[in-house]
Amino acid sequence: xxxxxxxxxxxTMVPETLFTLPVATGAxxxxxxxxxxxxxxLIGVGAVYLSGGKKRTRRFIQSPxxxxxxxxxxxxxxxxxxxxRLQAGELLVAADNAVQSSDQELLFASxxxxxxxxxxxxxxxxEARKHLSESFRLQQQVDTSESAEESASRDLYKRIxxxxxxxxxxxxxxxxxxxxxxxxxxxxxxxxxxxxxxLHRLQERRERAESALTGLxxxxxxxxxxxxxxxxxxxxxxxxxxEESRAQAASxxxxxxxxxxxxxxxxxxxxxxxxxxxxxxxxxxxxxxxSAAKNIDVGIAQTEQDLAQAKATYxxxxxxxxxxxxxxxxxxxxxxxxxxxxxxxIDPLELLQQLELAHRExxxxxxxxxxxxxxxxxxxxxxxxxxxxxxxxVQSSLDFLRSRRYGVSSTARTRMAEAERxxxxxxxxxxxxPSRAVELAQQAKTLAVQAAQIAEREAATAxxxxxxxxxGTGGGFGGFGYPGGHRPMGYGGGFGYGRRRRRGFx
Numbered sequence: 001x002x003x004x005x006x007x008x009x010x011x012t013m014v015p016e017t018l019f020t021l022p023v024a025t026g027a028x029x030x031x032x033x034x035x036x037x038x039x040x041x042l043i044g045v046g047a048v049y050l051s052g053g054k055k056r057t058r059r060f061i062q063s064p065x066x067x068x069x070x071x072x073x074x075x076x077x078x079x080x081x082x083x084x085r086l087q088a089g090e091l092l093v094a095a096d097n098a099v100q101s102s103d104q105e106l107l108f109a110s111x112x113x114x115x116x117x118x119x120x121x122x123x124x125x126x127e128a129r130k131h132l133s134e135s136f137r138l139q140q141q142v143d144t145s146e147s148a149e150e151s152a153s154r155d156l157y158k159r160i161x162x163x164x165x166x167x168x169x170x171x172x173x174x175x176x177x178x179x180x181x182x183x184x185x186x187x188x189x190x191x192x193x194x195x196x197x198x199l200h201r202l203q204e205r206r207e208r209a210e211s212a213l214t215g216l217x218x219x220x221x222x223x224x225x226x227x228x229x230x231x232x233x234x235x236x237x238x239x240x241x242x243e244e245s246r247a248q249a250a251s252x253x254x255x256x257x258x259x260x261x262x263x264x265x266x267x268x269x270x271x272x273x274x275x276x277x278x279x280x281x282x283x284x285x286x287x288x289x290x291s292a293a294k295n296i297d298v299g300i301a302q303t304e305q306d307l308a309q310a311k312a313t314y315x316x317x318x319x320x321x322x323x324x325x326x327x328x329x330x331x332x333x334x335x336x337x338x339x340x341x342x343x344x345x346i347d348p349l350e351l352l353q354q355l356e357l358a359h360r361e362x363x364x365x366x367x368x369x370x371x372x373x374x375x376x377x378x379x380x381x382x383x384x385x386x387x388x389x390x391x392x393x394v395q396s397s398l399d400f401l402r403s404r405r406y407g408v409s410s411t412a413r414t415r416m417a418e419a420e421r422x423x424x425x426x427x428x429x430x431x432x433x434p435s436r437a438v439e440l441a442q443q444a445k446t447l448a449v450q451a452a453q454i455a456e457r458e459a460a461t462a463x464x465x466x467x468x469x470x471x472g473t474g475g476g477f478g479g480f481g482y483p484g485g486h487r488p489m490g491y492g493g494g495f496g497y498g499r500r501r502r503r504g505f506x
Contacts, residue, residue, distance in 0.1 A: 076158050081150055084157035091164035092139060092410035095132050099125065100405060102171055104273035109182060112194055121178050128170040135163040136417030143414060188261040192249050195265060198272045199242050202279065206235050209282045217345075220289055224347035227400060228285050231278045234403055238275035242268050274403060281399035288392045292348035296336055298385060299355040303333050306362045318369050325361035332358040352389055360442065379434035383441070387430070390423045390441040390448075397448035397455075404459040412454035419447035 076084065102125055110118045142156045184191050209232060216225055245268030252261035307329050314322040332354045339346045359382065367375055394416075401408055401416050422444035430437040 074158070076161065081154050081157070084154055084161070088139065088157040088160040088164075089410040091161055092135055092413060093408075095128075095135065095164040095167040096410075096413050097405060098167065098171055099128055099132055100402070101270065102128070104270055105178075107273060108191070108194065108269050109178070112190065113181060117181060121174055124170050124174055128167045131163045131166045131170065133417065133421075135160045135167070136414050137421065138163070139410060139414040140418040143411070184262045184265060185258045188249065188253055188258055188265055191265050191269075192246070192253065192261070195242070195246055195249070195268050195272065198276075199239065199246060202235075202239055202242070202272060202275050205279045206232070206239065206275075209235075209279060212282075212286060216286060216289070219293070219345060221345040221347050224289060224345075224349065227396065228282055231282050231285075231399070231403060235275050235278040235282075238271045238278065241271035242275065244268075245271060277399070278403050281396075281403065284395060284399070288396065289348055291388065292352050292392065293346075295385065295388060296340065296348055296351055296355075299352050300333055300336050302382065302385065303329055303355050303358050303362075306359060306366065307333070310362050310366055313366065313369055319365045322362070322365045325358070325365065329358035329362055349389075349392060356386070356389060356442075356445075376434050379438045382438055383426075383430050383434050386438050386441040387423070387426060390426065390444045393445045393448045394419050394423050397452040400452050401455045404455060407459040407461070408455045409458055412451045412458060415447045415451035415454065419444045419451060422447065 079087070102121075106118055106121055106125060109121070115122075138156050138160050142153055142160075145152070182191070213225070213228065213232065216228065245264045249261045249264035249268065252258070252264060307326065310319075310322050310326050310329070313319050314326060336351045336355060339351055363378075366378075370378065397419065398416060401412060422440045426437040426440035426444065429440075
């Protein structure tokens with residue numbers, strides 16, 4: 001068999017065997033240079049043709065059991081850089097949605113069966129989060145490497161794709177056992193009862209948030225409360241979806257259609273989880289506003305302290321570039337004081353942001369005349385304030401993205417993941433590297449603002465595109481079913497709670 005194959009190749013396609021890469025034919029690997037005594041004896045003309053070339057690497061035919069086979073080429077190498085970029089972005093969105101959906105499903109399972117029963121699945125989720133976090137880190141590296149060579153970008157995209165595939169594999173690893181744990185089709189009634197209880201609790205919680213808005217509106221202006229009001233509206237939509245799913249599940253159970261009941265329950269559970277996140281966001285926003293209002297005086301005092309040093313430095317002729325920052329800082333302090341003294345409604349987070357920007361503009365030229373010890377001392381004085389405002393901004397933007405995740409791309413999610421990483425690192429190194437921690441906190445705020453701005457534009461576009469189409473279902477512990485021929489679900493927006501068909505494991 002081998003002799004006939006080689007004879008045919010050498011007699012009919014000698015030039016091709018010389019200049020083409022090896023190809024696999026069944027279990028037989030046909031290489032470009034298979035020169036042996038048996039072949040030369042069979043094909044004399046082939047031996048003459050091949051004898052004048054340089055010494056080449058030989059490849060030998062092996063059976064599957066006789067030694068290592070030639071490595072297959074990575075299918076991703078066949079794709080263009082643009083195709084890799086798009087696939088990496090889609091998989092990031094799908095993986096992020098899968099992690100969030102699985103997290104929501106675990107919350108319901110834990111409420112029904114206890115933390116001990118869901119511990120193995122929690123481990124899967126924690127591991128998936130690590131792969132997802134690494135994927136976002138790599139995507140941020142691509143986004144910020146303007147001069148990166150194409151080969152480097154391709155390598156990063158491939159690593160993102162493989163990490164996201166690992167997210168899927170990890171979440172799928174115990175999905176069958178998780179389905180057996182819940183086994184909703186056997187008896188969906190307990191899950192329906194839990195959904196009803198959850199709905200009642202969330203309705204009461206929303207009523208409290210709505211009542212709290214009256215008091216908040218007396219102290220804070222419309223800009224400060226815009227996201228709070230938006231979340232209040234979104235939570236109402238989510239709770240309406242929970243009620244609709246509850247009614248559909250109850251009707252299906254009465255008719256003995258357990259499969260239909262399970263689909264409705266998953267939709268209701270995801271809607272309830274989204275509503276709960278929105279409630280938490282509103283409650284946290286209330287605390288952030290109160291905390292920011294208390295810290296305005298601290299921000300004013302710190303800025304005035306910097307102003308005094310900046311003026312002394314400027315008057316000594318050591319840093320003439322301080323003229324502009326001094327004027328800007330004085331304006332920020334004056335605006336903050338007027339706002340507090342006016343007795344009118346304010347946006348404390350915005351006032352703190354203005355004071356912080358004044359700090360930044362003063363610090364850059366001041367640091368050029370401060371010694372390292374003085375810089376660290378100043379950084380320690382600023383750090384708590386910077387971390388506070390960074391945590392506020394990161395949490396606020398994170399809440400915004402989570403509540404609108406089906407219309408948000410990988411770009412906004414990547415910025416958000418990097419902002420979370422920066423604020424976490426800032427908190428970790430604050431004692432040992434205060435100056436670096438301040439920089440990280442400031443960077444976290446910038447990234448979080450960018451993420452929210454991008455998400456707001458994308459969510460608005462997705463809402464326009466999905467008008468009249470309702471919402472999609474969600475829920476279910478597991479991966480996202482990609483790769484394997486299926487486009488990642490949840491990408492491109494327009495998915496919520498109205499559709500009846502399950503999308504993969506969402």
